[in-house]
Amino acid sequence: MEAFDVLGDPVRRRLLEHLASAGELSAGGLVALAREEFGISQPAVSQHLRVLREAGFVTVRADGPRRVYALRGEPLAEAERWLADLRGFWSQRLDSLETELARGRRARRHTRSTDPDHAAPAADEPRRMA
Amino acid sequence: MEAFDVLGDPVRRRLLEHLASAGELSAGGLVALAREEFGISQPAVSQHLRVLREAGFVTVRADGPRRVYALRGEPLAEAERWLADLRGFWSQRLDSLETELARGRRARRHTRSTDPDHAAPAADEPRRMA
DNA sequence: GCCGCATATAAGTCTTGACTTATACGCGAG
DNA sequence: CTCGCGTATAAGTCAAGACTTATATGCGGC
Numbered sequence: 001m002e003a004f005d006v007l008g009d010p011v012r013r014r015l016l017e018h019l020a021s022a023g024e025l026s027a028g029g030l031v032a033l034a035r036e037e038f039g040i041s042q043p044a045v046s047q048h049l050r051v052l053r054e055a056g057f058v059t060v061r062a063d064g065p066r067r068v069y070a071l072r073g074e075p076l077a078e079a080e081r082w083l084a085d086l087r088g089f090w091s092q093r094l095d096s097l098e099t100e101l102a103r104g105r106r107a108r109r110h111t112r113s114t115d116p117d118h119a120a121p122a123a124d125e126p127r128r129m130a
Numbered sequence: 131m132e133a134f135d136v137l138g139d140p141v142r143r144r145l146l147e148h149l150a151s152a153g154e155l156s157a158g159g160l161v162a163l164a165r166e167e168f169g170i171s172q173p174a175v176s177q178h179l180r181v182l183r184e185a186g187f188v189t190v191r192a193d194g195p196r197r198v199y200a201l202r203g204e205p206l207a208e209a210e211r212w213l214a215d216l217r218g219f220w221s222q223r224l225d226s227l228e229t230e231l232a233r234g235r236r237a238r239r240h241t242r243s244t245d246p247d248h249a250a251p252a253a254d255e256p257r258r259m260a
Numbered sequence: 261g262c263c264g265c266a267t268a269t270a271a272g273t274c275t276t277g278a279c280t281t282a283t284a285c286g287c288g289a290g
Numbered sequence: 291c292t293c294g295c296g297t298a299t300a301a302g303t304c305a306a307g308a309c310t311t312a313t314a315t316g317c318g319g320c
Contacts, residue, residue: 004137004138007137009138010131013134016216020215021219026296027297040279040280041280041281043280043297043299046299047277047299049297062286064287064288076213077217080214080217083210083213089150090206156266161267170308171311173270173311174309176269177308180269192316195265195317196317
């Protein structure tokens with residue numbers, strides 16, 4: 001998942017956000033925004049744009065001397081899928097965990113410490129989160 | 131979106147994948163996997179686990195002398211939401227841009243300014259850069 | 261209490277990559 | 291053709307952070 005290496009940089013994330021809300025933006029426009037928000041130079045932005053381009057996050061269209069950038073959906077969808085898969089596995093595990101707990105909570109008291117060689121087979125309590 | 135800074139590292143991504151598919155794993159188990167796949171040492175993995183912990187990606191449970199790690203869904207969901215929002219904006223803004231670029235390669239003729247539509251007027255900025 | 265195992269932290273090194281300035285490239289105007 | 295503007299690339303510097311070795315902490319067994 002190379003995509004997350006690209007998304008790891010806050011400047012690049014912000015550039016993508018701007019492209020998302022604006023639809024398309026010229027390189028100059030993006031430079032202006034990044035300069036205002038991060039205080040970085042034109043070449044710095046251009047290098048970020050190259051990374052985004054090579055990772056397929058954006059497309060470029062030439063409009064006269066200007067380069068107009070637009071967001072591409074596919075890499076975003078791919079990253080989203082990776083996250084969703086993780087969560088899928090996670091909730092699946094949580095479900096079976098809760099099922100087992102609901103079934104055997106009474107019958108199963110603490111039975112650990114007789115088998116130090118094995119990995120933990122199940123959780124003692126379901127981790128509640130938001 | 132601090133979450134993406136965490137997900138930016140391939141070792142951490144792999145640790146999360148393992149946790150997702152295994153349900154829970156002891157620190158030692160994760161060390162073994164990371165050592166095998168990346169050839170890194172125990173402290174290296176421990177430091178990655180700290181990052182994951184502090185960002186809320188995992189929970190830790192003490193089982194005797196062992197630390198048992200498990201995935202948390204919330205940060206994943208949050209990152210997923212950020213991506214989905216971007217894609218939402220993007221598809222909402224859907225112009226002929228994407229399709230034109232995808233198949234307009236053979237006809238390498240760009241008719242500029244046939245599109246008076248002002249989708250991206252913010253390209254110009256009044257100030258000159260230093 | 262003492263020892264050993266599982267894990268975490270400390271301290272230091274080294275690589276990655278984000279930034280800088282300087283320069284090259286391409287296009288439209290005159 | 292030449293100039294100027296917009297953008298990309300080159301080359302070099304610097305800092306973040308991922309890794310190392312060495313050491314501290316905490317728990318269970320004896």
